Amino acid sequence: MKAVYFNEVGSPEVLIYREIPEPPVGANDVLIRVRACSLNRLDVFTREGSHGTRFTPPHVLGGDFAGEVEHVGIGVEGIQPGDRVIANGRGGYAELAVARAERVYSLPERCTFDEGATLPVAGLTAWQMVMNRARVQPGETVLITAAGSGVSTFAIQLCHTLGARVIATAGSEDKLEKARALGAEAGIHHRQEDILEDVRAFTAGEGVDVVLEHIGTPVWKACFESLKPGGRFVTCGVTAGHRVELHLGRVFSRGLTIMGVGRGTPADMRAFLKVVAQGKVRGIVHRTFPLAQAAEAHRVMEASNFFGKLVLNP
Ligand SMILES: NC(=O)c1ccc[n+]([C@@H]2O[C@H](COP(=O)([O-])OP(=O)(O)OC[C@H]3O[C@@H](n4cnc5c(N)ncnc54)[C@H](OP(=O)(O)O)[C@@H]3O)[C@@H](O)[C@H]2O)c1
Structure with missing residues (x-):
């Protein structure tokens, strides 16, 4: 062969x-x-x-x-x-x-x-992040980085379907436009704009409920600071670096949760495929x-x- x-x-x-x-x-x-x-x-x-x-x-x-x-x-x-x-x-x-x-x-x-x-890797990983880790709720605000990535194109659609408000980041206007077409309400050009400033502007200073992230080091600080008290941070990757500085005091005093995502189970995949079969995600x-x-x-x-x-x- x-x-x-x-x-x-x-x-x-x-x-x-x-x-x-x-x-x-x-x-x-x-x-x-x-x-x-x-x-x-x-x-x-x-x-x-x-x-x-x-x-x-x-x-x-x-x-x-x-x-x-x-x-x-x-x-x-x-x-x-x-x-x-x-x-x-x-x-x-x-x-x-x-x-x-x-x-x-x-x-x-x-x-x-x-x-x-x-579907099997990127789709299942997004499913894990949104449904099993962050457990995104209708009306919540979710910051999703690298909107053009395989994982994030699924995560945007899933969050939108759930009735959450999505802020997406990407490195070009073209990608942000496509992210909006998938359901993102706001886009941040991470090479030209300040993620934290824009999140604060979009959320009237409150911050987001959830961050879904896999770039790593370059965006960690902005993403972490973007969380509102009680917020959940979910990571599934470290494309651009895995070392970050973490202020533990800010984690407990603000009641934050940081979660990782590994490989989903076959049962998770079957649940995800039902949503695909319904045409809600592609x-x-x-x-x-x-x-x-x-x-x-x-x-x-x-x-x-x-x-x-x-x-x-x-
Ligand atoms: N835990 C798991 O089971 C699992 C499963 C799947 C994927 N992952 C991980 O998740 C990540 C995404 O995977 P994928 O295949 O979906 O990704 P991908 O399609 O390769 O993602 C590419 C995106 O990453 C962004 N990016 C790359 N380097 C960057 C940098 N230095 N600064 C800012 N943005 C950068 C780019 O955004 P712009 O060009 O717009 O700037 C690009 O759109 C990878 O780290 C992968 O290993 C983990």
Whole structure:
């Protein structure tokens, strides 16, 4: 099968498009013919060897894909060859990839393969942040950073659907415009404007109930200071740095809560997919690339020159 893999960390040029053997399928695994695989920032971190990532060469990236079931392991029930599915698995930058059966879900009817491939990682993470950690309530005000990121495009839609008021940040007017189209009420250009000042202006000095964040160091202080007393801060990533200064006194005296998000459960994913099936949330596909152009897709991701998700088509 054709796949994109790398043997050593480095710039996008380390990605090799070539024929490799098909992946082995364990008893509880499902082999999927990949029609679409979305990029996650983790792919870039792994390829460049940053953020504590590790790999065993040759390594095929891609945890987030959609396609048709080719074959199921001997212990798998309820999934048949030919089923149209989405999966959180391994080796999605390839014509065939494997996922554990518990992480394979039916492709929602209204989704294309491209849209389906955006859901398992970014969508589930946003679901976790909004529903299970922050537990966003109607009427609350939520500050969401990096509005153009995969995670935040889902978080904006979820918060809007819940009846919360969203303030989104992004590094361009174009992204802020697109965030408004998804339901954000206000936009802050984080490269040109002061996040804290703008939040205070929008909330009449009160601050926000919730911050949903994954940029890290450069925006931490402004985001933390943006919380109103009793506010909740949820982080799922540290794209631009993980070290911050935290004033513990301000946490307890203002009754703040800081929460992290790990990997959601299959039950969380099924709950999220119900909302997708109802048409309340959708995956935003910025651009698709043939699998052979995976390196170009990585360059676009590194340049942050996109809104939503980048998708590879084997
Ligand atoms: N915990 C989990 O299970 C989990 C799951 C998924 C993702 N994550 C993490 O969540 C983060 C987002 O992932 P993703 O794939 O959705 O992201 P993505 O699409 O790669 O996010 C890109 C966005 O990050 C912003 N950004 C990047 N560097 C920045 C900087 N130095 N300063 C300000 N903004 C910056 C950019 O905003 P502008 O260009 O507009 O400035 C860009 O829109 C990553 O850290 C990822 O590892 C965690």
